[in-house]
Amino acid sequence: MSGINQPDRNDVWILDENDKPLTITEDPKIPNAATIMMKKQDHTMGNMIRAQLLLDPSVLFAGYKVPHPLENDILIKIQTDERSNPADALKRACTLLIQQLTEVKRQFSQQAQRIEMGLAPENIAPLASQTGAGVGAAAYDPYGDGMGMGGATQGQDVYDF
Template sequence: MPGTEDAFDGDVSMGDVAPEVVQQAELETDEDPVLNEIWAKQNVRVLPGSSDTAASFEFTNEDHTLGNALRYIIMKNPNVEFCGYSIPHPSEPKMNIRIQTYEGTAFEALEKGLDDLMDLCDVVEEKFVEEREAFGRQ
């Protein structure tokens, strides 16, 4: 409304965290060379606007195969409030995953999800090998 003091006068951040928290999170990940090296080797980066309990990660050269499996496993964690993934564009080899937690950090939830998914894949592999060998003995 014209003449009111609280009239809209510029861009408003649609982020779910305060700017100082975002800057702190960016500094923590940008200034830690060991963490940056680990993330670079894994083809993962933290997207801007992330905080400790709500973070978005970009995986390079990954698609729905990892995205949906990881989303499913992470949502099994009772400390996770939300987890979703998206493929920003079909012609780009990128997968984004968003994690929001009740307790703990989004980074811990991602790490636990990746560990749990690896354990699940190990179990599937073991069962497959057992059944293949049993079939070969028949």
């Protein structure tokens, strides 16, 4: 049962028949820049795409925002150098994300099967080193500490405090 003002869950995430999933609008004032409106998406998708775009050496700027908290649409702003254009950069980023997520799914399924068979899970090397996914994916440091571990030292598990 939903609240009085709460929309139906399907209406929040499922596109209507006439809705375009995304719209690309070129910026007339900035060269090689565009704004992409993605319908029925949220911070999860926006942040993943932004992070992947920033790994592309031809991307000069990538950012996203949710224009209104009650609407599940995101705006992604991309500016590239002369080697590329925003639409191509977005296609590359999405292709690499799909490859990475497919690999995560494969590894998860493999580990789940091992557990179902009563075997101990294997140690899995970091995704970027196995797939080589993304330009600079292995060098990406989301925590800015030089090791990508949020302050953990060499050999220390991220969850060791």
